[in-house]
Amino acid sequence: MVMAEGRFHESMDQKPSVMAEFMRFLGYLMLPTVLLVAAAVAGFLDRSTPVSLFGSLSFTGLRFDPGSWFSIGHVWVFALFMVVNLTGRRHGASVAFAAVAAAGALLALVWAYAAYGDAHIIMPADMIAALGNQTMVLAVALSVMVGLLVNIVVFDLVRGRPWWKAPLLAPLFGGAAMVALFHGLAGDALAGTYADKVVSHFVIVVLATLLMLVVYHALRSIIQPRSGYGGA
Incomplete structure (x- = not known):
């Protein structure tokens, strides 16, 4: 009886507390959240720098040139997908979801401050005007958020061997959702x-x-999955 009680107390001592687990989770969350916010801010700052990759290339009447609407800001969006995939590889879907939610909440606070607060004190007028364009803000925010969430789900579902399956399929499905929603919401604004x-x-x-697949492969040896998150 004494030995049984001793083993019980020993197992209780070894079991981490809820607070310790929560603090550990917050620790996992900090870096991806900061990176997501940084990439989003960089994308916003580069929103007016156009990119043209294909000239006037077209096929069966469809133009492959993105035209004047595509900017460096859109390029930064792919950094968001890279961050969530590496976060999912290291910490799993729960931390990736939480990082997207935390970054989204922080950015929403910035938008609310710009739209309804005294943002003119710290922000230039052109930034405030851009944040005040509710059609584009809604199109970008919802499409990117949905795309990232789809990406996380697909990555978690297909991760494993071969290693390239998850980081290849997840951005394709997430990117497709983002593209369809973005242009549907933006409408004639572009x-x-x-x-x-x-x-x-x-x-x-x-x-x-x-x-991104090339970059992901290069980082696989550096960013190793935690215990229980093997595979991709």
Whole structure:
């Protein structure tokens, strides 16, 4: 009886407390959240710098040139996908979801301050005007958020062997959801037909996914999965 009680107390001592687990989870959350916010801010600052990758290339009437609507800001969006995939690899879907939620909440507070607060004290007028464009803010925020969530779900579902399956399929599915929703919500705010914009944007998603796959592979030896999160 005494030995049984001793083993019970020993197991209780070894079991981490709820607070310790919570603090550990917050520790896992900090870096990806900071990186997501930093990439989002960089994308916003580069929102007006256009990018043209394909010239006037077209096929069966659809233009692959993204035109004037595609900017360096859109390129930064792919950094968000890279961060959530590496976070999912290291810590699993729960931390990746939480990081996206935390970053989204912080950015929402910034938007609310710009829209309804005294942001003119610290922000230039052009930034406040951009944040005041509710159509574009809604299109970007919802499409990127949905795309990242789809990415996290797909990554978690297909992670394993071969290693490239999750980091390849997740951004493709997440990117497709993001592209379709973004151009659907933005509507006529961007030049071009819906089909042209979606096709050209998804071509860029495919190219970016292949590039991210190379970067992901290079970082696999550095960012190892925690116990229980093997595979991709």
